[in-house]
Amino acid sequence: MIEGNEIDASLSYEYSQRRGKHRIYIGMSPGVGKTYRMLLEAKCLLAEGIDVVIGLLETHGREETAEVAKGLELIPRQQIIRGNNTLTEMDTEAILARQPKLVLIDELAHTNVPGSQREKRYQDVEVVLAAGIDVFSTVNIQHLESLNDLVAKITGVVVRERIPDRLLDEADEVVVVDVTPETLQERLIEGKIYSPDKIEQSLQNFFQRHNLVALRELALREIADNLEEIAESTTPKDKYCSIHERVLVCISTHPNSSHLLRRGSRLASQMRSRLYVLYVNNPERFLTREESFYLETCEKLCEQFGGEFIRVNSNNITQAIAETAHKYFITQVVLGQTQRSRWQLLLRSSPVQELLKVLHNVDLHIISTNNLSSN
16 A cells, blocks of 8 residues: 555566556545546656556546646547447557556546446456556545445435445555545635536535545545455464454353443444454254344344354354454454352353453453343
8 A cells, every 4th residue: 555645656567478467546535636646656657668558537627637647648539329429438449459568547436338348447447457457547435335335324425336345455556545635625626626616516515524534534444454454364363463453242142142242333333443243152052943033133233233243163162252363363352241150250260261361462341241231
């Protein structure tokens, strides 16, 4: 990930029969400077002798963007006739025939005009990458499929053009182009984003400060999560350190477990962390119909909270919790208060005491069953 104003035009450009490399420039909204940044870095590569072309550029009338694009070869758009109208779209076949080293393709989430060979521009990008051509592309955070409902809740705008989250996961590089909400509003007022007749309407709707603050946080969090997932898969477990809190709620078939789950969900929300819910099933014990139904209810509740429900078969609950905590890099474990009497605890150590012996750098939260019953 690359942030701020630092220019990084470097990619390994040794020719080989390989899939092209994909760099995505992502930001919180239109106007942050994704296309400008992409063009600027591409011109640096052109100056180094790299064969760079523009496959598709949308300037939206922004003079600064059009100016920086000068000097870069532009592949003419394909013309598509629809009735009495002639529409234009990116000419993917022309790009493949030209075989540049690097092609710039704006607005990754764009839906192609009817009559195009492929429905979405990102599908064209995948064809170009498969041909061994490197691609620089741009997209806004609100176009990610998994964030669509959340963005609609924040802004009141339902985004129709979306891309699968996997594109971000599969990208070789993701560049965060970030500005403050105040700077973005200034650009809007100065006419650097939309035409004058759209400025006031934009300020009263999508470009309200609270929307921009939320979208900016969403963009930075999404990229941080993406980087953490990469680190998880590439770093040895004994050397990996999570950059986010992760909450594991341990439930059972006890009736208070749903309340425990809600308490854990609130904790995860306050910490802005991932939520995991664990049920340890004793393979020697059969669940009643009521218990099975209750667990299904807890699993659905977990899904509503955006968590991951985990089932583990084990005769040793403490060991199962510890192993799950290590596997998912858990930092916070939420447990219900033990039902054993004080006399039983004196004769035999509690699960909490056992967990304290094996879980290091993990906080344990013991929730009173009396408090749970009053929720």
